Amino acid sequence: MVLKKRIYDGGFHGLLAPVIPKAPRSLRKRCLHNKSSEDGEICGVELLAAAADKLLQEQESESSTSSTGSKGKEQISIHEEGAKHEPLQVKVKVKPVISDHHDPVSGAESELDAQPTNLDPLLKELPHSEDDSGSDHASIVTNSDFVKKVNTNLIMEATEDKQSGGLTSVKTYNLKDRLEACVHTGVLNKSYTSVHLPFYKDRGNVNINIRDDDEKYFRYNNRNNTRLRAFGSRSRAGYRRMRKMMPSRYWKVVQNLKEYELTNSTSGGIKSFYHKRKNICMRERFQADAAIKRRKLFHHSSKCSYVKEASSESISNLVKFSIKSFKVPELFVEVPETATVGSLKRSVMEAVKAVLHGTLHVGVVVQGKKVRDGNRTLQQSGISQNCNLETLGFTLESSLPEASPFLAREETPLCNTKQRLSRGPSNPIIKGCFSNSSSEPPPPATSLDNYLEKNEESTTFAAEVTTQEPVEDSKALVVVPPLNAEVLTAVPLSENSTKRCEFSHRRTRRPFSVSEVEALVEAVETLGAGRWRDVKMRAFNDANHRTYVDLKDKWKTLVHTASISPQQRRGEPVPQNLLDRVLAAHAYWSQHQAKQLVKNQKTLEAQM
DNA sequence: GTTAGGG
DNA sequence: CCCTAAC
Structure with a gap:
């Protein structure tokens, strides 16, 4: 595969940045969700x-x-x-x-x-x-x-x-x-x-x-929500990983732990293992503690x-x-x-x-x-x-x-x-x-x-x-x-309390404001749909609560919103001009992606 | 860690 | 937003 630097030459207002689209992931096969439950479900004491x-x-x-x-x-x-x-x-x-x-x-x-x-x-x-x-x-x-x-x-x-x-x-x-x-x-x-x-x-x-x-x-882990990518990502991922573990089967975890312990008689291994988990739960929800x-x-x-x-x-x-x-x-x-x-x-x-x-x-x-x-x-x-x-x-x-x-x-x-x-x-x-x-x-x-x-x-x-x-x-x-x-x-x-905390709770919903949408649209216009991490860094670097996954999701909903009738839309209305830009950018980058695909295939064929 | 997509 | 396979 050959990556070429391409300069976007038109179509969107304010597009400047060189675009290096990634190969489409659509090629990836999605397998059946084999939700392995290696995670733990807590067992009662x-x-x-x-x-x-x-x-x-x-x-x-x-x-x-x-x-x-x-x-x-x-x-x-x-x-x-x-x-x-x-x-x-x-x-x-x-x-x-x-x-x-x-x-x-x-x-x-x-x-x-x-x-x-x-x-x-x-x-x-x-x-x-x-x-x-x-x-x-x-x-x-x-x-x-x-x-x-x-x-x-x-x-x-x-x-x-x-x-x-x-x-x-x-x-x-x-x-x-x-x-x-x-x-x-x-x-x-x-x-x-x-x-x-x-x-x-x-x-x-x-x-x-x-x-x-x-x-x-x-x-x-009282680290601040650093914006350093490494930390930020890790924390989020860790948090998710932690959450992921929660609902799963407890015993498997126990067994895994035991196995782990068997195979890692040294405390070092264990330590790192715990380290991982440790970092997981602490962040985001308990930074102050x-x-x-x-x-x-x-x-x-x-x-x-x-x-x-x-x-x-x-x-x-x-x-x-x-x-x-x-x-x-x-x-x-x-x-x-x-x-x-x-x-x-x-x-x-x-x-x-x-x-x-x-x-x-x-x-x-x-x-x-x-x-x-x-x-x-x-x-x-x-x-x-x-x-x-x-x-x-x-x-x-x-x-x-x-x-x-x-x-x-x-x-x-x-x-x-x-x-x-x-x-x-x-x-x-x-x-x-x-x-x-x-x-x-x-x-x-x-x-x-x-x-x-x-x-x-x-x-x-x-x-x-x-x-x-x-x-x-x-x-x-x-x-x-x-x-x-x-x-x-x-x-x-009370488990029914409205206050939610700890792990395993859905983040509170934070609808995108119009300005956020605009920033997102602008970034996608520039960078392309799919480079969500870059989009995040470009337009939402200061918004710790917006992950690149969030941005990706938002873009997805924006595309959908733009394609439905205004009557069907809910929530804070997004200016039509923004939606238009969404559609335009979406079309453009979709086409771009398709082109890229073809290109890759040609490259592949050429190599054979 | 990122991305893509289904839920 | 969540989840997670696939990278």
Whole structure:
């Protein structure tokens, strides 16, 4: 191919610049959109709960055997594996610890049913739950036949480590928020990153341990929107790339990451990998927030309130349940890099508190319908040894009246939510809301728990937490103000809020003004349609919000607009003379392109 | 990173 | 405006 400098010799007013049209891209073949989803879809983080024997057993049974050492403590370890190992993932593990002396390691990454011995002390009869008052004393037996008590009154215990700067020890929080949790029953073979929340007879303490601190990820790139092409382009592209990733399959990403990590044992590779992503999300939307580090600690992948897959066996009249997990909504936490790990932990704690506020009850869902009558027998409810337990699900609910907090948040304007949940004078700044399922109608308020997540993958992996993009669902955001780590705020945000931010949101529409159109027309007249980057630099170099893609799109619409009747046009009317110029330039450059094509072909033929 | 085109 | 294949 031969490129020749050509000087445009007429036809348009003010055409001066030499034109070096590029070869038409029309030759390019467009393949089928093979939208590979290498990207990540965020998976929900869940609190995995293992429960055995009687599900609805009570809220505050003080009696019974578990009295003494049975203060079941759970350790939730939030691992943010360092750059060496799974930098993108925030792993949350909850290890059931029956006694205070329980060695968390022993049960690490194991299924609940993998450690029956630890739970043996709990294999005892448990008192009835109050809300299940009339029910029979049914036993819920896990696969391994150990019985665990479901504690409806969760206590979260945040333990500070040294890094907290003396902030110390153990804070105990009562999870009072109502919770619609996901219940996983059945096989969960990848519990590595899951949060197990076995419920014990006594108040189950949850020890949140954030081990690693990867300050590197999500460090905000506070670079200005430089006009340097390299930066500008990269940022936009990066942003898009980031956005691109968001809606995709989460697990694939996870797997990719793991593969990546396998093949890149050196931290360097990983680092660059993260670097990329890091740069991505920060720009454009958070330029002013250089100091803020974001962490997504929990994620709830969807509005579904529970995930379940019941496995059952029938022995005589017993129906066995294995509840693998309860889901919690995604939580977002933002803390400055200068914040301590301890403050981060507290942030997480606050976020969890905000979500799990309230005394919890377990709900039973059969075939999508909630069984409210606690006096009904399992048989009457359609739960029997013979029934298909696939249709059985459990939910965590607050004892508070009305809809779950998730729903409440969804339906609560952001400001209200803030007011409701914020506390302290130094309320951190909430960076906004999360996009996600805005386009999707929120689930009916009263039927949240009827949403059954059937995705097997999420059942298996849902507990994994990564620093991925939010997908759907309500989330909690916690921001820790710099140097003010003491006051933390957990603010669940309304996903339906009109304020959009973060990633994955469409840019606000900014219609081209007439002057912009004129500038565009002029540039295209001069440079030709197709050299959009040059057009951008020539006429919109100062308009950071106009990308060359935007200009290309605008030209496309201008051509269309010019070719339709004025009555059909919408928006701010474009002067007809401009439209005429558009048509003229379009015709000219189209012809030019055609000529170029022919020329190229001739050249090609000549070469052969 | 750019361009082209469909959505 | 978004998305993304094809360069």
